[in-house]
Amino acid sequence: MQSINETTAQEILDAIGGPANVVRCSNCMTRLRFVLGGQDRVDTAALKRIACVQGVLAAADQLQVVIGAGKVQRAADLVKELLAKHESRAAPEAPVDNAADQLAAVARDNKKAMKARHGTRIHQFLSKFATIFTPLIPGFLGAGLLLGGATLIEQAMLANVLDRNPTIVHLVAYMNVFGKGLFGFLGILVGYNTQQAFGGSGVNGAILASLFLLDYGSTGSGSFHAGIQDFFGLQIDPRGSIIGILIAGIAGAWIEQQIRRRMPANLDMILTSLLTLLIAGALTYVVIMPVGVLLFDGMSWLFGHLNDNPIGAALLSGLFLIAVMFGVHQGFTDGCTK
Numbered sequence: 001m002q003s004i005n006e007t008t009a010q011e012i013l014d015a016i017g018g019p020a021n022v023v024r025c026s027n028c029m030t031r032l033r034f035v036l037g038g039q040d041r042v043d044t045a046a047l048k049r050i051a052c053v054q055g056v057l058a059a060a061d062q063l064q065v066v067i068g069a070g071k072v073q074r075a076a077d078l079v080k081e082l083l084a085k086h087e088s089r090a091a092p093e094a095p096v097d098n099a100a101d102q103l104a105a106v107a108r109d110n111k112k113a114m115k116a117r118h119g120t121r122i123h124q125f126l127s128k129f130a131t132i133f134t135p136l137i138p139g140f141l142g143a144g145l146l147l148g149g150a151t152l153i154e155q156a157m158l159a160n161v162l163d164r165n166p167t168i169v170h171l172v173a174y175m176n177v178f179g180k181g182l183f184g185f186l187g188i189l190v191g192y193n194t195q196q197a198f199g200g201s202g203v204n205g206a207i208l209a210s211l212f213l214l215d216y217g218s219t220g221s222g223s224f225h226a227g228i229q230d231f232f233g234l235q236i237d238p239r240g241s242i243i244g245i246l247i248a249g250i251a252g253a254w255i256e257q258q259i260r261r262r263m264p265a266n267l268d269m270i271l272t273s274l275l276t277l278l279i280a281g282a283l284t285y286v287v288i289m290p291v292g293v294l295l296f297d298g299m300s301w302l303f304g305h306l307n308d309n310p311i312g313a314a315l316l317s318g319l320f321l322i323a324v325m326f327g328v329h330q331g332f333t334d335g336c337t338k
Helices: 006-015 044-049 072-088 099-157 166-184 186-197 202-210 241-262 265-306 310-325 330-336
Strands: 022-027 031-036 055-059 062-066
Touching: 006 044, 006 072, 022 072, 031 072, 044 055, 072 241, 072 265, 099 166, 099 186, 166 186, 186 202, 186 241, 202 241, 202 265, 241 265, 265 310
Parallel strands: none
Antiparallel strands: 022 031, 031 062, 055 062
16 A cells, blocks of 8 residues: 655645645545645646545546545645645745845844744644634624623513513523533534644544533433543543643644554554544543643632732733633632632
8 A cells, every 4th residue: 555655745736736726725534625726737647646646536626636545634634734834934035235125134034033933833833722713703703692682681571570471581592592502512612623723633622522521420310421430540520621622632633643653544544543532531531631620729719819809809800711711710600609
């Protein structure tokens, strides 16, 4: 079976017109999918001669390159790495004719070099979070507006009313259900996006996120009961779920990449996710969930000790939105009871 390496990925890019011709790259179970700037730049004959390419399909501005199950994920990862390298290269500066322009060019180059040394990796890491949360914003807005509208209707037409209109009651309940669905299963969406943003399979991130949403109670009842109460004797406490899901998604993506690099292509589809889930799941129970509990308890401690003075209250106000983002804001209200 033809192996997939960086040379193969480069051959594919060259045959489809180079990195500059690629608008977007994605993949399914068997195919690389490219949205191209121009189909006329594709050398279909050269593409078909590449040993790992089993077929080529073109439609409108999309090109599908059939690689085969077990190999396409590796090919997609390598192609995306090459595209990222191409995008990171700065465009050449125009020639300059006078001393002032030369000094300005030197200043620009020094600024770019300093930014590249100090900010590139951090910027790239943080930019991945935009790809996690930005797609969720429309849903947040929609569900949030429905929740706000439901609250307004409830306060205006149902509060302190003995003979409630059944239609209004049902309308309010219907408008609320979307917010409950969003916040009840937000972790699944975050887990899926996190795993994809950091180079893994989204479905593995969603499954790891579900570990934070399952019920680990002793009754063993309910559709979402995990079927276990502890992990080999270790107590399971999924508090601080969103930050835990983020960490689990990042760790799971890294583990998946390491496994995929070493996994034979014909076993990739069968074993890569299996091993990723086993390893990342154990890491989640043993390390990541306890970290989430520490953060949750830390928020409770901050609220209990800082809420009674103006400076502490100001600090808590500044931390609240960050706490909401990472899912440990319950610690604020938990601190009220202590």
